[in-house]
Amino acid sequence: TSPHPSALSLSPSSLSVDMVGLQRQIDELAAFSDTPAPSVTRILYSEKDVLARSYIKSLMEEAGLSVREDAVGNIFGRWNGAEAGLAAVATGSHIDAIPYSGKYDGVVGVLGALEAMRVLRRSGFQPRRSLEVIMFTSEEPTRFGISCLGSRLLAGIEAVANALKHVVDGQNNSFFDAAKGAGYDVHQEDLSNMFLTKESYSAFLELHIEQGPILEQEGVSIGIVTAIAAPASIKVEFEGNGGHAGAVLMPARNDAGLAAAELALAVEKHVMESGSIDTVGTVGILELHPGAINSIPSKSHLEIDTRDIDEKRRNTVIEKIQQSATRIAKARGVKLSQFEIVNQDPPALCEGSIINAMEVASQHLNLTHKLMISRAYHDSLFMARVSPMGMIFIPCYKGYSHKPEEYASIEDIANGVKVLALTLAKLSLD
C-alpha cells in the first residue's frame, strides 16, 4: 500500500474543527483596529496592522509551520510535505480591513486556513506536496489605491511594481516609507524578485465569506466558485474656479462639486443600461476641495469601481463613463484634469479539477453546495495567473460585507474549513 493514504480515507469524523479556538482567534484579531468594535479598520502598515501581522506569525509558529515573509510583507507558513521538491499547494487570504468594516472578510481565509492545517495534523494526515498558508499584503486598496497589492506582485504584474515608485497615501507618505515604518526595508529592485514562476504552486485555494446573500437565502452550506468577476477602478478629477459661496452668482460659476455629483449619477445610469444584473458600479469616494460650506468647490475627486463577469460589457460601461465625464466637464465649463483607469483586470476562471475536488469534498462531508460566480474579487484573481485556482464560499448574514454588521456563524466557517482541509489533502497527494 502507498505511504500516502487517499484524502478521502479521511473520515468526516476524523476532521474536527476547534470552533471555540477559531472564534477566539477571529475575535482577538478584530481587536487590532483603529475604530471601535464592532467596526474593524486595519490599514496597510499601520501600527494595528503590524500588531495583527505578529499575531498571525505567532499562530503559524504555534501550528508548527515554517514562517517566511517577503519584501512587502506577504507572510507564508509552510508544512513541508514528504516530497518537498514538488510544487506546493497553497491557500490563504488577507487580514487588512477597510475603514469601518467587519471582522470576517479575508480573516476567515487566513485563520480558517491555519485551522485547516491543524485539522489535518490532528487527523494524522501526512502531506506529499508541501502545504502553505499565505497571508497577502493589502488586498484592500485603502492606503495606496492599489488592491491586491501583494498578490499582484506575486503574479508578476510589472505595472504594479512600477506604480509603487510613485504612489503616496493621503498623508503624502510614499509606499517605501510606509513599508519601512512597518519594518519592511523594501527597495524598488526587491519587487521583481517577488514575482512567482508557474512552478511555485500546483494549486491555490481561498476560503472566503460570500459577501452576497445567495447561500444564506438558499440555505446552502458551501459555494464553489467557477469564475471571479472582472474589476476595474477609475480616478477622476474636475477643476473649476471655486470662489465665495455668497458673492459668485450662479451663471458665473463652474462648480467642480456639481460636476462630480452629475458623474456619480451617470455611473449609476450607465451600469443600469448594461441590461445585466451582473454589471455593478460604485462611487465610493467623492471629495471636494476646499471643503468649506461657504466655498464653491474648486476641485473634486472621485474614485469609481465597476465590475462584471463579462469583461467586454464592463469595458463598455467604462467608455460611457469617460464620455459622460467629458460631456459634463464641457457643459459645466470645468476642466477634466484626470481620468485614469487605475486597473482594468480580466476575469479569472477557476480550475476544473479543483472545482471537482471541492465538489467531492462537500459530498463526502455531506454538505450542500452550489457552483457560483464571485462578484467580489480576491487575491485568487491574481494567483490564478501563476497557479490553477479555486475558491470556497461560506454563507454570511444578509450578504453584508465591508461594514460592521458583517457576520458568519462559526458553524458555517467550520464547514468551510473542513472542505478546505479535505481539498488541500487531496491536492497534496495528487
Add this chain to the structure above:
Amino acid sequence: TSPHPSALSLSPSSLSVDMVGLQRQIDELAAFSDTPAPSVTRILYSEKDVLARSYIKSLMEEAGLSVREDAVGNIFGRWNGAEAGLAAVATGSHIDAIPYSGKYDGVVGVLGALEAMRVLRRSGFQPRRSLEVIMFTSEEPTRFGISCLGSRLLAGIEAVANALKHVVDGQNNSFFDAAKGAGYDVHQEDLSNMFLTKESYSAFLELHIEQGPILEQEGVSIGIVTAIAAPASIKVEFEGNGGHAGAVLMPARNDAGLAAAELALAVEKHVMESGSIDTVGTVGILELHPGAINSIPSKSHLEIDTRDIDEKRRNTVIEKIQQSATRIAKARGVKLSQFEIVNQDPPALCEGSIINAMEVASQHLNLTHKLMISRAYHDSLFMARVSPMGMIFIPCYKGYSHKPEEYASIEDIANGVKVLALTLAKLSLD
C-alpha cells in the same frame, strides 16, 4: 469756534496712507498659515491663529490704542475720545481664513481700520466719541460650523451661546477645550456677559473687499453697501445599508452617496428656479462614509449654503430643498437622518445716515463710488442688531475670494482706508 474741527475740514492731502507699511503688514499676517503661500489657512484657535492674534494686538499697541480681549477672543483697540462717556464709533472685521483661501478677506478691514486710526492721528484729528477697532473671532464657520461666532455673541444671540455647549470640531474637540488651548479659559456663563447693549456703539463700520467682480468691471473705486444678503445654512445626512461594491447588486442597493449627489443637483435646480440673479446656493461640503473605493457609501453628509437679498424667496428655496431631500430619500430607500437648518438669518439694512457720510467722504476724496448689495455676509450683519451699521467695499481681482488668487491692489485698499478714516472722523464728531 468748536474745539472739534469738522471732519471735512480734514483736507484730502492731510490723509496719508502708509501703503508700504500696510502692504507689509498684510504680507506678514498672511505668513501665519497652515498651508503654503499663496494660499492662507488660519483656523480658529489654531497655533497660527494664536500667533496672528498676538501680531494684531502688538500692532494695536504700537498705534497707541488701549487693547482689551473678551472671553472668546474678540479683540478691541480703543482710541479714547474727548467725550469718552459717549457711545463709541467702532470698525473692524476678521482675520480667520478658510482652508486654502487668500490674504485679503477680512484682513483689509482689520489692518485697514488700524491704518485709518494712524491716518487720523497723523492728520492731527482729535476724536470726540471714542474710536475702536474690533477684530472678531471666527467670522468663518470652518472649525465649529458657526459663522460670525464673535459678532453673533456680541449681538446677544442666545442660540449661539447655547449651541457652543454642544459643538465639536472634526477632531471631536469641544469649543471650550479649543478656546482653552488658545489661552481663553472661557466658561458657559461668560458668554452672556459678552452680549452688547444698544448703547455700546453709535455706529459700526466695516471695510472689506467686494468678493464680487462689479467694482473692478465698472472701474469704480468705492462700493457703499446698502444691504447684506440673508444667509442660511443647512446640514443634511442620508443613511443607507452600504455594503461591498462588488457583491451587492444594483437593485439591492440604497446608496447614501447617490442620494447626496442628487440633492446637490437639486439645490442648484431650486436656486435657478427662483428666477432671480440674487438667489445663490452652494454645496461646499459633501462627505461619504466609509469613503473607500470598494464600499457602497452607507452615510453621506452635506452642508448647504443659500442666500438672497429677499428673505422670503430664500426661504422658499430652503423649503424646496427639504422637499427634495425627503423625496430622494424615499425614492432611494435611504434614511434622511438629519435635515437641520443651522442658521437662517434675516438680511440687514445699512443706516441711511452712515451711507450718506460715506458718499460725502468719497466725493470729498474725489473717488468714484456706487451703492451696492453685499452678497457675502460679514460680522456687520450681526453688529447691525446692536448698532447702526455701514460697509465700504473696494475692488478685488476678478471678484475672486476664498481662494489663493484673491487680490486687491494697495492703491484700492488705501482708497478704502481714506473713506473709512473720513467717515469715522465724521461719526466721531456727531
